Amino acid sequence: MDPTSVDIVALPVVEIELSRLSSVASPRTSGEDPEHIETLLSTEGELPPILVHRPTMRVVDGLHRLKVAQLRGDTKIVSRLVDGTESDAFVLAVEANIRHGLPLSLADRKRAAVHIIGTHPQWSDRRVASATGISAGTVADLRRRGGDSGTEARIGRDGRIRPADGSGRRRLAAELIRSDPGLSLRQVAKQVGISPETVRDVRGRLERGESPVPDGSIRLRAESHPLHRTEPGFARTVGRDRLAMLERLKADPALRLSETGRILLRMLTVHSIDGQEWERILHNVPPHLYSVVAEFAREHARVWTGFADSLDNWATSLAAE
Template identity: 85%
Template sequence: MRVDIFALPVVEIELSRLSSVSSPRTSGEDPEHVETLLSAEGELPPILVHRPTMRVVDGLHRLKAARVRGDTTIVARFIDGAESDAFVLAVEANIRHGLPLSLADRKRAAVQIIGTHPQWSDRRVASATGISAGTVADLRKCGGDAGNEARIGRDGRIRPVDSSERRRHAADLIRSDPGLSLRQVAKQVGISPETVRDVRGRLERGESPTPDGSRRLRTKPLPLGRAEPDIGRAVDRERLVVLEQLKADPALRLSEVGRILLRMLSMHSMDGQEWERILHGVPPHLYGVVAGFARDHARVWAGFADHLENRATDLATG
């Protein structure tokens, strides 16, 4: 349920009609936060109320402050719809402003949302509760939920949980056009960019694109810096062209952070032959140590990419 709460009309409601039993905040009101609201100047923002049940969706502390002051009414906005959707809205409201929900409350809320919205993807539940998609997946497993055949993502699209065929399709696209971005492949195939990243990583390691495919596709890994031996040089050239375009972008070239980013990208944009030269120059007694550093840096870059792609999605979806 997507609601523009600021577009809803403001009404005055009698306090005696309101209930807060469905609040995601299991610890109840925080006395210090209530005191802060009591000492605030000006009128407090309207609370949010689920009209069918008259339960407070957002504004538990404002309600308490009004009662302490001896008020008999409070300004509010009404929302309609299912009670389970109202709970989701309550969680979203309480993690984005005011006194944030505790981690324990957010996890409990995620468990409840998994139960009422089993068709939602881990990322969509994570977005509503302010925890990671991995934590949601763990909570789903602990609850014995093997998942539906398909789930609804944050963008509203329905995606299959068992995506073996789509993984194979993604692998074919990556092989035929390695210059495609994660999001371009994901959009064509109907899986998440993270799944495409996993498929690409499996191909680079010579593995099957599906998790259950134990058969290795090659006896040795691909040359460093290349997606396929016969097209690696084209990929190198394309990457260098993009890098030159980035260097010419004033948004990066004229800022300190931008220049740091450009230096980091330049350092990691060597062609495959240069990577091979460095590989053969590592002393044998340091293979394990350097490999550990390389994997750690790869995880850092992957996390950096995830954050950027998530921000791009948020901007695109408004």
């Protein structure tokens, strides 16, 4: 079972006797929260079903709802049963606890990430990050601190297998770009074995006179934020050349005088804010919305990547005519 692909809502709802359930192995190390329990006790109507790992009858999600049922003197509770391994059930427990109800603390999310790295070493940093609600950079740090010997390849959130250490492939991509600047992103990506988006990043770094391999030296000024640091390069100020290009695009009649062109210009302008503005937005995202906003951001990134790849393909086709 792939825990990240389980449609929990589609699972049938059943009633289970409380005496059959176990509440061990929760990712929440702080235990029960009395205030949250009081809130649930005062809630009118039936609470949502809890999630239970069928092979062990352990509560995957819903320990506070289980406690409420016990305090009310109930003998049964509405539940959804999930199969699979205990390690997959733990992933589901973490995902459920960061997406609704009482969120896991940052410390619990980091501990959960370390646990998942151990049980799912083949998962990419981004896939572990998606399950635990922390950044991929933080997952990479935790992996290094744990003495991860590294696998040759890891499985990403999209199910695709990618090399775990891409530094060598980035350098090879840089050599190809230098030797033949006319190669498309996809052509370089296919030869080297990395994604077109990674090739795009390598090309951009070469154009800025930087190393093709990120050195991790550029980070957000996170001292003022109590929860986390961000990944290298996130807050890099938009370059002057990029801003100048944006101004030229705004003056281009082909874009400025058409409805779709104006929409594109507005979208490009919104995403061209500087690093300090990104930092201000990041630090003001409410903690209970971290995972939700992160997923929206990743989805928009995927859309932009597909958009860019299509343009690259069309440019390559035109050049070949």
